Amino acid sequence: MTGWSPPALPAQWTWAAELPPWVGRQRELEQLERAWEAVEHGARQVVLVGGEPGAGKSRLVMEVASALSRQGVPVLVGQCTSDLGLPFDPLVAPIRALMSAIAQGELEFPEAEDAEQANRLLAQLTAGVAPEESSVSLPAMALGAVVSALSSACATGPLVVVLEDLHWAGESALRGLRHIIERTSDLPLLVLGTHRDRPPDVSDSLSSIAAEVLRIPGAHRVSLAGFRTSEVASYLTALNAGAPAVIERTSPVLRARTGGNPFLLGEVWREVRNQGGLDRLVAEQVTVPETLQSMVHTRLRKLRPADQRLVEVGAVIGESFDLNLVHVAGGSDSIEDTFGGAGAAAAAGLVRAVPDNLGTYAFPHALARQAVLAEMEPYAVSSTHAAIARALEEGDTRDPERIRALAHHYSMATGLGHEARAVHYLAAAAGVAVARMAYSDAGALLGRAADLTPEMDARDQFRLRAAQSYVRAGRFDRAWPLGEAVATSAASGVRLEAALCLEAISWRNRTGAARAVELLGAALREYSPDADDPARIRATAALGRELTSTGRFAEGESMMNRALDVAREQGDSQLLLAVLDLAIVEALGVRGDHGAERLLRIQRRAIEASRLARAAGDLDKLGNASQSTHIVSYVLGDATSLTVSLDALDQVATVTQNAFWQYRSQVLWASRHLVRGDLESAQTSVKEARRVALSVGHSPELLDGPLSMQTFAYRRESGGLEFARAMLAGPQVVRYPWPPGMVAMYRELEMADPARAELRRTLAEDLDELRASETWPASLALLGDAAVWLADRPAAEVLLAEAEPLSGLNLSAAELLAPFGSAERLIGGLKSVLGDATAEEHFAAALEMDLSMDAPLHVATTHAEWAQHLRRRGGPEERVAEHVRSAQDLAEHHDLVRVRRLLKGVAGRAPVAPDGLTQREVEVLRLVGLGHSNREIARSLFISEHTAANHVRSILAKTQVTNRTAAARYAQVHGLLGEDSAHRLHGGT
Numbered sequence: 008m009t010g011w012s013p014p015a016l017p018a019q020w021t022w023a024a025e026l027p028p029w030v031g032r033q034r035e036l037e038q039l040e041r042a043w044e045a046v047e048h049g050a051r052q053v054v055l056v057g058g059e060p061g062a063g064k065s066r067l068v069m070e071v072a073s074a075l076s077r078q079g080v081p082v083l084v085g086q087c088t089s090d091l092g093l094p095f096d097p098l099v100a101p102i103r104a105l106m107s108a109i110a111q112g113e114l115e116f117p118e119a120e121d122a123e124q125a126n127r128l129l130a131q132l133t134a135g136v137a138p139e140e141s142s143v144s145l146p147a148m149a150l151g152a153v154v155s156a157l158s159s160a161c162a163t164g165p166l167v168v169v170l171e172d173l174h175w176a177g178e179s180a181l182r183g184l185r186h187i188i189e190r191t192s193d194l195p196l197l198v199l200g201t202h203r204d205r206p207p208d209v210s211d212s213l214s215s216i217a218a219e220v221l222r223i224p225g226a227h228r229v230s231l232a233g234f235r236t237s238e239v240a241s242y243l244t245a246l247n248a249g250a251p252a253v254i255e256r257t258s259p260v261l262r263a264r265t266g267g268n269p270f271l272l273g274e275v276w277r278e279v280r281n282q283g284g285l286d287r288l289v290a291e292q293v294t295v296p297e298t299l300q301s302m303v304h305t306r307l308r309k310l311r312p313a314d315q316r317l318v319e320v321g322a323v324i325g326e327s328f329d330l331n332l333v334h335v336a337g338g339s340d341s342i343e344d345t346f347g348g349a350g351a352a353a354a355a356g357l358v359r360a361v362p363d364n365l366g367t368y369a370f371p372h373a374l375a376r377q378a379v380l381a382e383m384e385p386y387a388v389s390s391t392h393a394a395i396a397r398a399l400e401e402g403d404t405r406d407p408e409r410i411r412a413l414a415h416h417y418s419m420a421t422g423l424g425h426e427a428r429a430v431h432y433l434a435a436a437a438g439v440a441v442a443r444m445a446y447s448d449a450g451a452l453l454g455r456a457a458d459l460t461p462e463m464d465a466r467d468q469f470r471l472r473a474a475q476s477y478v479r480a481g482r483f484d485r486a487w488p489l490g491e492a493v494a495t496s497a498a499s500g501v502r503l504e505a506a507l508c509l510e511a512i513s514w515r516n517r518t519g520a521a522r523a524v525e526l527l528g529a530a531l532r533e534y535s536p537d538a539d540d541p542a543r544i545r546a547t548a549a550l551g552r553e554l555t556s557t558g559r560f561a562e563g564e565s566m567m568n569r570a571l572d573v574a575r576e577q578g579d580s581q582l583l584l585a586v587l588d589l590a591i592v593e594a595l596g597v598r599g600d601h602g603a604e605r606l607l608r609i610q611r612r613a614i615e616a617s618r619l620a621r622a623a624g625d626l627d628k629l630g631n632a633s634q635s636t637h638i639v640s641y642v643l644g645d646a647t648s649l650t651v652s653l654d655a656l657d658q659v660a661t662v663t664q665n666a667f668w669q670y671r672s673q674v675l676w677a678s679r680h681l682v683r684g685d686l687e688s689a690q691t692s693v694k695e696a697r698r699v700a701l702s703v704g705h706s707p708e709l710l711d712g713p714l715s716m717q718t719f720a721y722r723r724e725s726g727g728l729e730f731a732r733a734m735l736a737g738p739q740v741v742r743y744p745w746p747p748g749m750v751a752m753y754r755e756l757e758m759a760d761p762a763r764a765e766l767r768r769t770l771a772e773d774l775d776e777l778r779a780s781e782t783w784p785a786s787l788a789l790l791g792d793a794a795v796w797l798a799d800r801p802a803a804e805v806l807l808a809e810a811e812p813l814s815g816l817n818l819s820a821a822e823l824l825a826p827f828g829s830a831e832r833l834i835g836g837l838k839s840v841l842g843d844a845t846a847e848e849h850f851a852a853a854l855e856m857d858l859s860m861d862a863p864l865h866v867a868t869t870h871a872e873w874a875q876h877l878r879r880r881g882g883p884e885e886r887v888a889e890h891v892r893s894a895q896d897l898a899e900h901h902d903l904v905r906v907r908r909l910l911k912g913v914a915g916r917a918p919v920a921p922d923g924l925t926q927r928e929v930e931v932l933r934l935v936g937l938g939h940s941n942r943e944i945a946r947s948l949f950i951s952e953h954t955a956a957n958h959v960r961s962i963l964a965k966t967q968v969t970n971r972t973a974a975a976r977y978a979q980v981h982g983l984l985g986e987d988s989a990h991r992l993h994g995g996t
Contacts, residue, residue, distance in 0.1 A: 011081065011108045011113035011114050011160065011163070012108070012113060013081035013082060013083060013104060013108070014083070014104050014107075016072070016073065016076055016082060016084065017084055017086075018361050018362045018363045018364050019327075019361055019362075019369060020069050020073060028241075028242055028245035028246060029066075029070065030234070030238055030241045030242050030245060031234045031235070031238035031241065031242070031269075032063065032067055032231070035056075035067060035229050035231065036067070036070075036071070038054070038227065038229055039054060039067075039071050039199075039229070042054050042197060042227060043071075043075070043197060045225065046165050046195050046196065046197045047165060047195065048195075049193065049194075049195050050192070050193075050195075050225055051188070051191045051192050051193070051194050051195070051196040051197075051198070051225055052196070052197050052198070052225045052226075052227070053188055053197075053198045053200070053220060053223070053225060053226040053227065054197070054198070054199050054200070054226075054227050054228075054229055055173075055200045055201075055202060055217055055220070055221070055226070055227070055228050055229070056068055056199065056200065056201045056202070056229045056231065057201075057202050057203070057204035057228065057229070057230050057231070058203070058204060058230060058231030058232070059203065059204070059205050059233075059268065060203055060208070060270070060372070060373060060374050061268045061269060061270030061271055061372055061374050062231040062232070062233065062268060062269065062270075063231055063269040063270070064201040064202070064203075064231060065171060065201055066269070067229075067231065068169055068171075068199045068201055071199070072084075072167050072169050072199065075167055075197075076167075080164070080165055080166070080167055081160065081164075081166050081167065082166075082167045082168075082169065083100070083101035083104050083105070083166070083167070083168045083169070084100060084101070084168075084169045084171070085097030085098055085099065085100040085101045085168070085169070085170045085171065086100065086171045086172065087170075087171065087172040087173060087174075087175035087176045087180075088172075088175060088325060088326070089172075089175050089326075089373070090325055090412075090415045091411055091412075091414060091415035091418075091436070092175060092176070092177065092411070093407060093408060093411050093439070093443075094177055094179050094180065094439065094440040094443040094445030094448040094449075095132060095133070095177070095179055095180045095183055095443055095445060096176060096177070096180055097170045097171060097172070097173070097176060097180065098132075098153070098170070098180055098183060098184065098187075099132075099133045101168050101170075102129055102132060102133050102153055102156070103133050105129075105153075105156040105157070105159075105160055106126070106129050106130070106133070106156070108160070109126065109156065109159070114156065114159040114160055115159055116152075116155050116156065116159055124152075125151075125152035125155055125156070126152075128149040128152040129149065129152050129153065129156065132149045132150075132152075132153070132443055132444070133443075149444060150183050150186045150187060150664070151190075153183075153187055154187055154190045154191060157187070157191055157194060157196060158191075158194060161194040161195050161196055164195065165195040165196070165197065166194075166195065166196050166197070167196075167197045167199065168196065168197070168198050168199070169199045169200075169201075170184070170198065170199070170200040170201070171200075171201050172201060172202065172203075173200045173201065173202040173213055173217075174202045174203045174204075174208045174209050174210055174213050176212075176213065177212075177445060177447070177448040177451075178212045178445075178447040178448065178480070178482075179440070179443070179444070179445030179446070179447055179448050179480075180445070181212050181213060181216040182216065182664060183664075184200075184216070184220075185216050185219055185220055186664060188220055188223060188226070189223060192223075192224065192225065202217070204230065215701075219698065232267070233265075233266045233267025233268050233269075234262065234267035234268075234269060234272065235262070235267060236258050236259050236262045236267075237258075238267070239258045239261055239262045239267060239272065240254050240255065240258040242272065243257070243258060243261075243276070243285070246276070248276070248280075248284065248285050249284060249285035249286060253285045253286060253289055254285065256289055257285045257288055257289060260288070260295060261275060261276070261295065264295045264296075264297075270371075270372050270374060271299055271374075274299060274302055274356070274371075274375075275295060275296060275302070277356055278295075278296050278302055278305075279295065299374055299375070299378050300378050300381060300382075302378075303357070303375060303378035303379055303382065304378075304382060306355045306356060306357050307355075307357065307379070307382060309355060310348075310351055310352060310355060310357075311348070311351070313339060313344065313348055314347075314348035314351045314352055316337055316339075317333055317337060317339065317345060317348040317349060317352060318352045318357050318358065318379055319379060319380075319382075319383055319387070319391065320333045320336055320337040320391055320394075320395070321333055321358065321368060321370075322370070322376045322379040322380050322383075323380070323383075323388060323391040323392055323395060323416075324336075324395055325376075326369055326370055326373055326376050327361060327367060327368065327369035327370075328367070328368060328369070329366055329367055330342070330345050330346060330349055330366040330367070330368065331366060332395065332398055332399070333345055333349075335398040335401070336391070336394040336395040336397070336398040337394070338394075346366070349368050352368075353368070356371070357370070357375065357379070358370055358371070359371055388419070389419065389420050389421055389422060389423055390420070390423060392415075392416040392417070392419040392420040393416070393417070393420035393423050393425055395412075395416045396412075396413055396416035396417045396420060396425070396428070399412055399413050399416065400413065407439045410432055410435045410436050410439060411436055411439070413428075413432040413435075414429065414432035414433045414435065414436040414452070417429035417432055418432075418433060418455060418459060426459045426460070426461065429456075429459050430456045430459050430460050430465075430469075433452050433453070433455055433456035433459070434452075434453070434456050434469070436452050437449040437452040437453045437456070437472075437476070440452060441476070446476045446477070446479040446480035447476070447477065447480035447482055447485075449473075449476040450473045450474070450476035450477040450480060450482065450485060450486070451473075453469050453470075453472045453473035453476060454469070454470070454473040454489065456469045457469035457470045457473060457489075463496075463497075464497070464498060464501070467492075467493045467496065467497035467498070467501050467505075468501060470489045470490075470492055470493045470505075471489070471490070471493045471497075471501055471504055471505050471508065473486075473489050474486040474487075474489040474490040474493070474505065474508050475508055477489070478508060478511060478512060479627070479665070480665070480666070481665045481666030481667040481668075481669075481670075482666075483512045483515065483516055483667070486508065486512055487509065487512055487519070490505045490506075490508040490509045490512070491505075491509060491522075491526070493505035494506045494508075494509055494526040494530065495526070499530065499533040499534050499535075500534070500542070502526075502529075502530040502533070502534075503527075503530040503531065503534050503542055503543075503546055504542070505526075505530075506523070506526045506527040506529075506530040506531075506546070507527070507545065507546060507549055509522070509523050509526060509527070510523045510527055510549045510550070510552070510553050511549075513553060513556075514552060514553065514556070515667055517556070517713070517822075520553055520556045520557050521557060523553050524550065524553050524554060524557060527546060527549060527550045527553065528550060530546065531543065531546050531547070531550060534546070538573065539573065539577070541577075541579070541582050541585075544570050544573050544574055544577075544582065544586060545570070545582070545585050545586060545589065547566050547567075547569065547570040548566065548567050548570035548571065548574075548585075548586045548589035548590055549589050550563075550566060551563040551564065551565070551566030551567035551568075551569075551570065551589075551590070552567060552589050552590065552592055554566065555592050556781070558779055558780075563592070564592070567586075567589065567590040567592065568590070570586050570589070570590070571586050571587065571590050571612075574586040574587075580619055580622075580623070581623065583619065584616060584619040584620060584623060584625065584628060585628075587612055587615060587616040587619065587632075588616055588620075588628045588631055588632070590612060591609060591612050591613045591616060591631065591632060591635040592609065603643065603815060603816060606639050606642055606643055606816075607643065609635065609639050610636060610639045610640065610643065610645070610648065613632045613633075613635040613636040613639065613652075614632070614636060614648075616628060616629075616631070616632035617629055617632040617633060617636065617652075617655065620632055626658075626659045626662060626663050627659075627663070627665070627668075629655065629659055630656060630659035630660070630663070630665075630667075630668045630671070633652045633653075633655040633656040633659060634652070634656050634671050634675065636648055636651075636652035636655075637649060637652035637653050637656065637675055637823070638675075638819075638822060638823045640652060641678075641817055641819060641823055641826060641860075642784075642816050642817050642818075642819060643816065643817075644815075644816070644817055644829075644856045644859060644860055646859055646860050646861060649860070653672075653675055653676070653679060656668065656671065656672050656675065657672055659672075660672040666699050666700070669699045670696050670699045670700045673692045673693075673695045673696035673699060674692070674693075674696045674713070674714075674717065674822065674823075674824065675823055676688075676692045677689045677690075677692035677693045677696065677717050677721070678717070678720070678819075678823050678824065678825065678826045680692060681720060681721060681724065681825075681826060681864060682826050682828075682860065682862040682863075682864050682865055683861065683862065683863060683864070684863040684864045684867070684897065684900070684901030684903060685901070686721060686724060686725045686901070686902065686903075689717075689720075689721050690721050690725075693714060693717045693718055693721065696714060696717075697714055713822065713824050716785070716820050716824040716825050717824050717825060719748070719751075719825065720820075720824070720825035720826070723751070723755055723905060724864060724903055724904065724905045724906075725902070725903075725904050725905075726904030726905065726908070728752065728755050728756060729756070731752055731756065732756050732758075735752060735753065735756065735758065735761070736758070745782070745786075746765065746768075746769040746773050746777070746786075747769065747777065747782075747785065747786040747789040747790050748789070749765050749769075750762060750765045750766050750769060750789060750790055750793045751789040751792070751793065753765060753793070754789075754792060754793040754796055754797075755905075759797060762793055762796075762797060763797050763799060766790060766793050766794060766797065766799065766802055767799075767801075767802065769790065770790070770802055770805050770806075774805075778809070781821040782820060782821055784813070784818040784819055784820070784827070785818070785819065785820035785821070785824075785825060785827065787806065787809055787810055787813070787818065787833070788818040788827035788828075788833060789827075790802070790806055791803075791806045791810060791833045791836065791837060792833070792836070794806055794837065794840065795833075795836035795837060795839070795840055795872075798840050798879075799840070800840060800841060803837045803840040803841050804841065806833075806837055807834065807837040807838065807841065810830055810833050810834050810837060811834060813830040814830055814831060814834060814849075815830070815831070815852075816829075816830050817829055817830065817856065817860075818830050818833065826862075826865075828853070828856075828857060828862070828864075828865035828868060828869070829852070829853035829856040829857060829865065829869070831849040831850070831852040831853035831856065832849070832850060832853035832865075832868070832869050832872060834849045835847070835848075835849030835850040835853060835872070835873070835876065836872055836875075836876065839875075839876040839879055839880065840879075842880075846876055846880075847873070847876070850869060850872070850873040850876065853865075853869045854866065854869045854870070854873070857869050858950065858951060863897050863900075863901055864897075864901070864903065864906075866893075866897060867893070867894045867897035867898055867901070867903055867906045868894075868905075868906055868909070870890040870891075870893040870894035870897070871890070871891075871894040871898075871906050871909035871910050871913070872909065873890045874887050874890035874891045874894065874910065874913045875909065875913055877890065878912075878913050887913065889930065889948070891910055891913060891926075892926040892927055892929070892930050893927060893930075893948060893950075894906055894909070894910055895907075895910060895926055895927075896925050896926060896927030898910070899925065921966075921981050922965045922966055923965055924962065924965055924966075927948075927958065928958055928961060928962050928965070929983055930948065931944055931948070931955065931958040931959060931962060932962050932974060932975075932977075932978045932983055933978060933983055933984055934947060934948075935959065935962070935971050935974050935975055935978070936974070936975035936978045936979065936983075936984045937984075938975075941955040941956050941959065942955075944958075944959075959971070959974075962974055
């Protein structure tokens with residue numbers, strides 16, 4: 008393959024020769040040239056060109072892309088429309104161009120075995136065909152096929168992709184664009200996007216996603232301001248508009264009237280020129296038009312009424328329009344008259360003929376079209392929309408682009424009795440959006456259909472479908488009000504489905520549980536009494552799940568178990584999956600003697616749900632099962648399931664591109680990074696979780712609770728809580744709404760007196776409420792840690808009784824927002840304070856759990872607290888030193904500030920080891936000298952055999968010895984062996 012032939016540039020771009028002279032953009036051109044240089048070196052670059060309407064965004068991009076095209080660089084162009092554009096515009100046109108090249112054999116996918124599936128996905132993304140499989144699993148797969156096609160196009164050299172008017176792009180298209188940009192960093196690709204950057208045109212979605220894109224390496228912003236007075240003068244000089252003195256006098260006038268806007272400047276110059284030029288302007292014989300609106304008004308009034316009507320119909324159609332459609336919709340006498348009228352309008356400067364496209368005309372700018380529409384009476388606009396829609400219905404109404412146009416024009420023909428047709432085509436357009444996996448777009452279309460539907464039952468159905476589409480898009484903020492409206496007004500069956508939708512939102516958002524219980528309970532009471540009805544079974548399980556989050560755990564679990572039993576009896580795998588999905592409730596805060604058994608049952612349910620979800624291709628339910636498996640597996644200490652489940656959740660987040668699963672994945676990764684001692688990555692994941700959630704409308708207030716817990720967990724280990732000292736030590740103490748958080752802050756800042764007072768107050772006043780909360784394990788971990796630090800025997804006695812039922816489990820905050828490690832460590836610390844001789848057994852059990860979990864943070868903390876116990880109880884100095892060294896090594900390697908602080912006062916000054924050996928390596932070297940194998944070293948130091956082997960290799964490299972015997976002699980020479988080493992080295996030979 009030597010190259011490929013991209014489609015010709017848009018015909019409108021040939022207008023460049025007719026546009027105003029190219030002035031005033033040298034700095035911006037230089038920015039684009041630098042971006043192109045980076046592309047030539049193989050780095051993808053993205054440039055977002057923003058400015059007000061008429062600022063010259065398209066002109067700048069057109070000049071650059073046209074110049075590159077003339078040099079043989081392929082250029083693909085996509086365009087958005089302001090009038091209900093298709094989902095994934097403006098990506099559709101570039102993707103179609105790539106598909107055409109692939110079909111003709113000019114391009115091929117890098118992975119040949121994936122070519123058939125990739126072609127099918129691209130066709131679905133661009134054509135809007137009905138999906139052949141569950142479309143919840145396809146968004147990222149289809150966008151992955153786009154990346155693959157771009158990779159093929161870039162194989163022979165750089166590629167330019169121009170995306171016009173991104174402010175009109177739908178949310179699905181913008182998220183798809185970000186997905187593509189994130190995955191093409193190593194391609195010689197230049198993406199040029201234009202957008203309006205001022206209200207009311209700029210959308211919330213564009214603002215959010217543009218901010219995300221601009222954080223990606225290789226992404227830049229170019230903002231176009233209006234021409235300065237000197238640039239206006241340069242413009243007039245390039246036009247030979249007058250003598251230098253005349254230009255000098257008139258430039259400030261034109262700059263003041265137009266704000267330096269290039270498009271408005273060109274239109275004003277046209278008017279001034281037609282009235283005699285700048286000389287007459289200087290002589291005050293002509294006036295500068297007040298506004299673009301006044302210019303358009305004057306030009307329209309100079310046309311014949313029939314020609315004015317032609318321009319108006321064209322403006323209602325869009326920024327470009329076909330004269331045949333104008334003829335049919337506008338009712339002109341003949342097509343010849345229509346062409347003649349278009350010529351007259353072009354001569355007046357209202358429209359322009361599109362080159363190489365006979366019968367197609369376009370407005371010179373969106374502002375010109377808007378000015379024409381502003382001249383029309385509202386009734387005239389609505390009736391023209393209706394006429395255009397009737398004309399379009401004479402063609403193929405199955406074509407997605409025609410469906411889009413019909414939905415737009417009928418929905419704009421308000422008050423003329425066309426609501427039923429509008430609803431029909433809006434629903435069809437929503438079907439196209441779903442087929443293209445643009446669920447947010449589908450929700451907006453269905454919501455619009457609901458607003459136009461007079462019949463209440465049909466309106467409720469549309470609202471419900473809109474809410475369900477928004478849920479699939481992760482837009483819970485938009486789904487809730489729609490679902491609540493239906494759940495409070497619809498017929499019983501629809502009310503039940505709407506209440507189920509609200510329950511799903513409430514469970515994921517961890518808010519609104521009481522309202523969800525109220526509406527779901529009311530809908531169930533009015534629904535069919537048939538206990539075997541699938542909807543009733545699902546709703547019973549959902550109500551049970553929601554009850555658990557309101558503190559009614561026993562009642563809720565009973566309902567979930569009952570629904571699960573009935574679902575199994577039915578023998579319907581889809582129903583069973585639905586009920587399992589609802590019955591996976593971790594309830595980590597529930598206290599009881601059989602906590603492990605209950606969690607194992609939940610883990611089995613989640614694993615079963617994962618299997619059924621994979622078989623059904625339902626990635627949404629796979630996501631729920633995977634996150635639940637991960638959370639429960641941490642508490643159980645099941646390292647294998649912990650890893651597999653997080654990988655599965657990552658897959659769901661990537662493939663579905665659902666913002667909720669992306670958020671949950673980042674939340675769980677933050678905790679995973681933390682226990683691994685990677686504090687920087689933990690902080691990054693917390694920030695990414697917040698960014699994703701805010702980007703889809705989550706309330707910052709709702710995020711503050713969970714993400715504040717994660718931020719606290721990170722700062723606790725990294726020493727980042729000092730900022731709170733002033734708030735806690737000042738005259739106006741800031742109180743935390745969660746008492747254990749207050750105790751923990753005092754403890755971490757080593758403020759002993761207020762910590763003791765708050766701990767005792769909490770145990771006296773809040774214990775029952777905390778015990779009933781899903782935050783209980785976190786409360787127990789933080790309160791217990793403070794009791795151990797304070798050596799508070801009464802508090803330790805109370806908390807030991809609470810901790811012992813959780814023996815053998817790990818402790819964490821709800822949803823694994825903060826992992827605290829083994830309950831055995833806490834039990835050991837509390838028993839140490841109480842003088843219980845079995846404390847060390849619990850530290851040993853904790854360390855075994857920590858090592859099996861590959862959790863360096865927990866391992867280091869357990870070693871440090873074990874050392875504290877030994878120091879507190881007067882244990883052997885050598886054993887204290889062993890645990891101190893183990894903790895110090897991990898603290899140094901991972902920069903664990905809190906662990907180092909725990910060691911303060913426990914460890915003496917560590918001796919300086921030769922050749923840069925760490926204290927852990929000295930300990931390993933001592934055991935090597937005693938003849939221990941790697942397995943024995945691992946057992947002695949409570950590390951893995953693999954880690955022991957790594958230490959031995961590092962020792963040999965640092966000491967420059969070749970074997971274990973030589974290493975032992977090295978240790979003896981440097982005084983690193985114990986007293987019993989000599990006979991092991993010499994006496995036994």
